Amino acid sequence: MLVDTHTHLDAEQFDEDREETISRAVEQGVTRMINIGFNRETIPTTMKLAESYDFIYAAVGWHPQDAITMKEEDLDWIAELCRHEKVVAIGEIGLDYYWDTSPKDVQHAVFRKQIGLARELGMPIVIHNRDAHEDTVRILREEKAQEVGGVMHSFSGSWETAKLCLNMGFHLSFGGPITFKNAKQPKEVLKQTPLDRLLIETDSPYLTPHPHRGKRNESAYVHLVAEAAAELKGLSFQEIAEITTRNSLERFSIR
Incomplete structure (x- = not known):
């Protein structure tokens, strides 16, 4: 059993073979996937996926790259969907200082509003x-995010940053980079x-x-992440699969 805690199966890269891609993940033992809807276009397609497959769940929010497009009614929409x-x-x-698509002050404001909404609704972020x-x-x-906790997706920070996040009750999620030869920091x-x-x-x-690497990623490949995590932790694949699956179900309150 494996859980892919962060995927974008609604992306246009899967338009030609989405159903086959999902089937390959199931064949690899991926029992649950959490699809991320992060703006006005991807939230509806994420919800459609979650409603079409018993084992696909949804996270909905507003990506920092799209922060400049967010309106008050969008926050109300997210709140409604959280039911x-x-x-x-x-x-x-969150925040993205790599892509210059939304001013930092706008990103900060949208980030704070969504943390506030999560605290109001008791939802992880x-x-x-x-x-x-x-x-x-x-x-x-x-913003007292420790009241709800959540997941640091594709964690890329230092151990010092990691400790600060762990102290606020967050889980750290790791993906493809832990399989890269020169990606020393995420491995450490x-x-x-x-x-x-620990999540994957x-x-x-x-x-x-x-x-x-260099080709399209898909949820079936989460088993490669699990294999790398097992090696780094000195555990068996089965142990890592059981641990990360249990953590995922508990973190996201999935039965």
């Missing part, structure tokens, strides 16, 4: 953090991450693990 039985988190939300470690942690702390952080806070993901169709 849906298949919606398990608000996300992905899925955090996108790219090149914004200090501000991400600061805002999480100032994973080694130190407590087993009860693909972020498909992006961040494809070795040996498929």
